[in-house]
Amino acid sequence: MxxxxxxxxxxxxxxxxxxxxxxxxxxxxAAINLFAGxxxxxxxxxxxxxxxxxxxxxxxxxxxxxxxxxxxKPERFVFSRDELARLGNVLQQQTDIAxxxxxxxxxxxxxxxxxxxxxxxxxxxxxxxNRMWRRGIGLPKLDAAKPNAGLVSKKLxxxxxxxxxxxxxxxxxxxxxxxxxxxxxxxxxxxTGTAATNDxxxxxxxxxxxxxxxxxxxxxxxxxxxxxxxxxxxRATLAPQLKAAGFDVDIKTWVELSNFYRQVxxxxxxxFLFLFxxxxxxxxxxxxxxxxxxxxxxxxxxxxxRALGMRRRGIVSIFAVxxxxxxxxxxxxxxxxxxxxxxxxxxxxFTYTPPSSSSPVPLSIAILPVTLxxxxxxxxxxxxxxxxxxARRAAHIEIVDALGHV
Numbered sequence: 001m002x003x004x005x006x007x008x009x010x011x012x013x014x015x016x017x018x019x020x021x022x023x024x025x026x027x028x029x030a031a032i033n034l035f036a037g038x039x040x041x042x043x044x045x046x047x048x049x050x051x052x053x054x055x056x057x058x059x060x061x062x063x064x065x066x067x068x069x070x071x072x073k074p075e076r077f078v079f080s081r082d083e084l085a086r087l088g089n090v091l092q093q094q095t096d097i098a099x100x101x102x103x104x105x106x107x108x109x110x111x112x113x114x115x116x117x118x119x120x121x122x123x124x125x126x127x128x129x130n131r132m133w134r135r136g137i138g139l140p141k142l143d144a145a146k147p148n149a150g151l152v153s154k155k156l157x158x159x160x161x162x163x164x165x166x167x168x169x170x171x172x173x174x175x176x177x178x179x180x181x182x183x184x185x186x187x188x189x190x191x192t193g194t195a196a197t198n199d200x201x202x203x204x205x206x207x208x209x210x211x212x213x214x215x216x217x218x219x220x221x222x223x224x225x226x227x228x229x230x231x232x233x234x235r236a237t238l239a240p241q242l243k244a245a246g247f248d249v250d251i252k253t254w255v256e257l258s259n260f261y262r263q264v265x266x267x268x269x270x271x272f273l274f275l276f277x278x279x280x281x282x283x284x285x286x287x288x289x290x291x292x293x294x295x296x297x298x299x300x301x302x303x304x305x306r307a308l309g310m311r312r313r314g315i316v317s318i319f320a321v322x323x324x325x326x327x328x329x330x331x332x333x334x335x336x337x338x339x340x341x342x343x344x345x346x347x348x349x350f351t352y353t354p355p356s357s358s359s360p361v362p363l364s365i366a367i368l369p370v371t372l373x374x375x376x377x378x379x380x381x382x383x384x385x386x387x388x389x390x391a392r393r394a395a396h397i398e399i400v401d402a403l404g405h406v
Contacts, residue, residue, distance in 0.1 A: 025330025028279035108172030123209025140188035323387025
């Protein structure tokens with residue numbers, strides 16, 4: 001308590017210098033937490049985009065080797081109708097699974113009769129797909145009553161001059177290598193959210209793609225779990241059950257399949273580490289500079305305390321508490337700045353268009369209490385450690401020399 005009283009008295013005594021240090025700590029604290037809140041929302045957006053926008057769900061099950069060679073030899077990795085039924089029996093025993101969606105990918109040419117261009121598409125069961133894809137009001141869905149109708153990405157529809165109800169034709173090679181074509185009715189156009197896919201994507205009923213590829217099976221089964229389910233835990237449970245049922249499969253999580261998510265996360269983690277390192281150094285040097293000057297001005301005071309019987313450890317503890325107090329006060333100011341700016345930016349409803357995105361997204365900052373508390377504790381600890389170095393040096397000055405210091 002005495003150390004805290006002395007720390008507050010000395011900070012007030014040198015209030016101009018202390019204020020400059022407090023502002024450096026507060027601004028650094030706010031920068032860390034505002035960026036942490038921003039990337040938290042970015043990660044959540046990417047997670048929703050991958051699981052629901054790309055339709056990756058939580059887990060994807062495929063025959064072993066599909067993820068390495070499936071694009072080259074898809075016919076080798078197709079689950080037959082019987083295998084799909086047996087897989088469904090095993091999966092339905094898992095109460096955490098909300099949606100089971102068989103998938104079959106296809107690529108080829110789509111034509112309006114005058115113009116042809118490439119397309120990539122996912123064949124999905126309409127009911128399962130509509131439950132898996134999280135969408136806002138007015139965004140389109142597949143229609144189970146129209147097995148020859150699909151959704152066309154917005155830019156692709158513009159290229160083909162297609163509108164809802166327009167007739168198109170898709171061309172591709174079957175799994176056996178024969179050329180095949182089917183009529184396709186356009187249900188609606190939709191924005192994929194990614195510039196790289198907005199000019200070539202289709203969403204089609206699974207039965208349509210099966211007829212186009214001349215098969216009755218699917219290459220993958222995508223699972224979406226109920227909220228709060230641990231995907232890795234379910235994978236660990238499912239793997240032995242599927243093996244016991246005679247299936248040699250690979251099970252991948254959405255994180256493993258979404259290269260974009262991993263790349264963006266690695267980049268932002270690196271930027272955050274760089275930012276935190278800069279703030280760490282600024283706080284460290286600010287505290288060392290402030291308390292070094294304070295120590296030099298209080299050498300006679302230190303000598304007096306030592307002459308009255310205070311140990312060197314006691315001298316160090318006074319300055320350590322002073323540094324920790326300075327760090328904690330700076331962080332408390334930083335919390336106020338972080339919350340005010342975070343709420344202001346979010347309430348401002350600003351938008352921006354990220355790289356490779358086809359539409360703007362809202363700029364919002366999450367307020368993360370755990371991160372605020374962790375940053376406060378860490379920067380206070382750093383401040384306390386930074387204060388110990390000049391204090392140890394001063395505490396080892398001989399008492400006679402300290403009392404005679406000018």
